[in-house]
Amino acid sequence: MxxxxxxxxxxxxxxxxxxxxxxxxxxxxxxxxxxxxxVMGAVCGFGAAFLTGNPWVGVLASIIAGAxxxxxFGFLTLTLLANQVAxxxxxxxxxxxxxxxxxxxxxGQPGVKLPVVAGIDPLIPFSVILTxxxxxxxxxxxxxxxxxAVGNSHSAAHALGYNVIAVxxxxxxxxxxxxxxxxxxxxxxYTPQWVENMTAGKGWIALALVVFASWLPWRAAIGAYLFxxxxxxxxxxxxxxxxxxxxxxxxxxxLVTILALVLISGNRALSKRNTPAxxxxxxxPDR
Amino acid sequence: MSANEITPLLEAxxxxxxxxxxxxxxxxxxxxxxxxxxxxxxxxxxGKSTLVKMIYGALQPTSGQFFWNGRGVVIASPxxxxxxxIGMVFQHFSLFEALTVAENIALAMPxxxxxxxxxARISKVSASYGLPIAPDAVVADLSVxxxxxxxxxxxxxxxxxxxxxxxxxxxxxxxxxxQLFAVLKRLASEGCSVLYISHRLEEVKDLCDxxxxxxxxxxxxxxxxxxxxxxxxxxxxxxxxxxxxxxxKAGTVGKERLLLKNLSLAADGQFAVALKNISLAVRAxxxxxxxxxAGNGQGEFFDAISGERPVETGMVEIDGxxxxxxxxxxxxxxxxxxxxEERLGHGAVPEFPLSQNVLLSRHAADxxxxxKGLVQKDGARETAERVIKAFDVRKGKPDPEAxxxxxxxxxxxxVGRELDRTPAVLVIxxxxxxxxxxxxxxxxxxxxxLAAQGSAVLVISQDLDEIFxxxxxxxxxxxxxxxxxxxxxxxxxxxxxxxxxxxxxQKHDSRKEKRHAAGA
Numbered sequence: 001m002x003x004x005x006x007x008x009x010x011x012x013x014x015x016x017x018x019x020x021x022x023x024x025x026x027x028x029x030x031x032x033x034x035x036x037x038x039v040m041g042a043v044c045g046f047g048a049a050f051l052t053g054n055p056w057v058g059v060l061a062s063i064i065a066g067a068x069x070x071x072x073f074g075f076l077t078l079t080l081l082a083n084q085v086a087x088x089x090x091x092x093x094x095x096x097x098x099x100x101x102x103x104x105x106x107x108g109q110p111g112v113k114l115p116v117v118a119g120i121d122p123l124i125p126f127s128v129i130l131t132x133x134x135x136x137x138x139x140x141x142x143x144x145x146x147x148x149a150v151g152n153s154h155s156a157a158h159a160l161g162y163n164v165i166a167v168x169x170x171x172x173x174x175x176x177x178x179x180x181x182x183x184x185x186x187x188x189x190y191t192p193q194w195v196e197n198m199t200a201g202k203g204w205i206a207l208a209l210v211v212f213a214s215w216l217p218w219r220a221a222i223g224a225y226l227f228x229x230x231x232x233x234x235x236x237x238x239x240x241x242x243x244x245x246x247x248x249x250x251x252x253x254x255l256v257t258i259l260a261l262v263l264i265s266g267n268r269a270l271s272k273r274n275t276p277a278x279x280x281x282x283x284x285p286d287r
Numbered sequence: 288m289s290a291n292e293i294t295p296l297l298e299a300x301x302x303x304x305x306x307x308x309x310x311x312x313x314x315x316x317x318x319x320x321x322x323x324x325x326x327x328x329x330x331x332x333x334g335k336s337t338l339v340k341m342i343y344g345a346l347q348p349t350s351g352q353f354f355w356n357g358r359g360v361v362i363a364s365p366x367x368x369x370x371x372x373i374g375m376v377f378q379h380f381s382l383f384e385a386l387t388v389a390e391n392i393a394l395a396m397p398x399x400x401x402x403x404x405x406x407a408r409i410s411k412v413s414a415s416y417g418l419p420i421a422p423d424a425v426v427a428d429l430s431v432x433x434x435x436x437x438x439x440x441x442x443x444x445x446x447x448x449x450x451x452x453x454x455x456x457x458x459x460x461x462x463x464x465x466q467l468f469a470v471l472k473r474l475a476s477e478g479c480s481v482l483y484i485s486h487r488l489e490e491v492k493d494l495c496d497x498x499x500x501x502x503x504x505x506x507x508x509x510x511x512x513x514x515x516x517x518x519x520x521x522x523x524x525x526x527x528x529x530x531x532x533x534x535x536k537a538g539t540v541g542k543e544r545l546l547l548k549n550l551s552l553a554a555d556g557q558f559a560v561a562l563k564n565i566s567l568a569v570r571a572x573x574x575x576x577x578x579x580x581a582g583n584g585q586g587e588f589f590d591a592i593s594g595e596r597p598v599e600t601g602m603v604e605i606d607g608x609x610x611x612x613x614x615x616x617x618x619x620x621x622x623x624x625x626x627x628e629e630r631l632g633h634g635a636v637p638e639f640p641l642s643q644n645v646l647l648s649r650h651a652a653d654x655x656x657x658x659k660g661l662v663q664k665d666g667a668r669e670t671a672e673r674v675i676k677a678f679d680v681r682k683g684k685p686d687p688e689a690x691x692x693x694x695x696x697x698x699x700x701x702v703g704r705e706l707d708r709t710p711a712v713l714v715i716x717x718x719x720x721x722x723x724x725x726x727x728x729x730x731x732x733x734x735x736x737l738a739a740q741g742s743a744v745l746v747i748s749q750d751l752d753e754i755f756x757x758x759x760x761x762x763x764x765x766x767x768x769x770x771x772x773x774x775x776x777x778x779x780x781x782x783x784x785x786x787x788x789x790x791x792x793q794k795h796d797s798r799k800e801k802r803h804a805a806g807a
Contacts, residue, residue: 141400142393142400145386145390145393145394145400146394148383148385148386149383149386149390149394152383152384152385152386153381153382153383153384155381156381156382156383157383157394158345159345159365159377159381160365160366160381160394160395161344161364161365161366161367161369162394273385273425273427274385275385276385277384277385
């Protein structure tokens, strides 16, 4: 049971970030800055919780920090039409650098942890509800239909009179808020402390999970738990001392990710149906 | 103005639209009366689409005003247009490929969101107007004709007062077109006006009550098409005579240059079409035309002959060489040339200048363009210029990007690029889709001239006028099966139409069965 909970806890930040990015990509925007938004969420969440002593203020701060970063991304790519890939990479670099600067005085400070009931912190059920909610909204409501339509063909959505840019701004900010919360989870729940660059690539894994999930929320959850399981199991195996090199075990989750991506992209019918056709393309309305 | 004169439903008064230095619409005035079918004619690039987009609120005029029932209105967005009661069927469909029919329609419908109830309404309207469509089908799996029905139903559900149709019949069989005309006439009798954009002058004469003709952004005439002839309408559109295509002389037909033997290809996807045992010989000096409704295997047929999808080696023979497994370049090297249906994206790279687009289909087979793996820029430029000159491709600057050309001019270029090699075998899919009358005549003439020089030409087309103009022999494709190719004179339009349409209806039934089977 303990092992199971450890896996769920390791998977929850990945799930939160992946669900946010999934919505962003469904609207046709590729934000590669998840890692940067996460790490900013982590430092701001830790800082706010540390300074106020209230972990919930920390959670709120991490959400705001992630959303603010994504707003910057949105302004650059949606309003100024900057290249989404380059801007996303820059956002990651900015987040890592800026979080180091903000967090300088927090290093080594004791953190404030969210209350845990029977080993379950409140964000675990929240992440499951969020997944269900996103799945419901995307596939059962008009708002979700509009998001998918904008991601499938922004020119057709525009021709029907939808405000493509506004829809994308909202989705990008939702993604940023989720990524920020995922970062906050790391510094307020998972390991209640601030370490520079503490996201350690989790943002990139969340990005891969979105593709792995072929843009379907429940598959993202399965992917996140699978990834969490493999990374925790590789620790467990090491303690048994089976003589498997630890480097190999550490790389196992990434190998599985690559394998899964290859298998998923083999299913053409599924990816054709769910891949947002306008992913990464800037939208320039007619004059 | 007398008091009892009828107010136009829609009036566009002195509309000017300027893009950069181009006056796309120059003082355009148009009146559409309630319950009339009003034709809007003009060549490609004349500015029809620009005006129509402004009426639908997708673009804003630089100056001028619209009047709706006599009241001045600003149509700020498509949703304003829809609220007024304007519906539009786009030429390049504005559909979402990954979504279902019902979802696509829901996006244009205000009010509560209930896909189940909407699907029921779609089925009802579709049955009442004779436009069969399954609400739960995904658009990506549907043919062009079926996609058009979605757009029409989407408009009908909004109970429009004005329906704008942009080139609606280019994808339909004669029977489907007749069905559409019946729908439009019924709508007009119910009081809905129709603004009908078309190149097909005969159908405009039959269908429309009045016509506004546009040339280079200016209104040149407003006439009653029933009192005009097709030739006089064409003269107004083009501003000169359209050269009629000179029919081919009953020339000598030579050896078999393209031979298909039991060509079969499995369907690539749930709703794709499989090719079944197609056998056909195209001989030197003849044009064989394949008639058929979109989505009956024409795309797969073209892909198999061109080498985009390999088949068994003996199934395709070009000049006696078995080529079924060979790639497209190998086939080009033995003298074949291919013109795909989609000119932008498949036939040409939109962002490349014409001189580079020339390279795309000829780099392997022409050493004037590529020598020892190196691109010969001068050769490419000369070739592009030769094609531009021979086909009178009209362009803004010396070597424009492909996307900067109008549809007709780009099609002339894409066809000209292949004809410039005088290929032994030419396979051409929808040679004049969405192309204006002048350019279409030029392309058809070039096809006939090529055959007269001893090449074998295979034309895949949905346009029966075109088929009868160019074909020596005609075969009909339906559900991936090809009829016997018979001399053009042995076919009547009705016979072809029935063959195309009859099979098409059966296809719908079989799909329904498939879905039921899947559901059960």
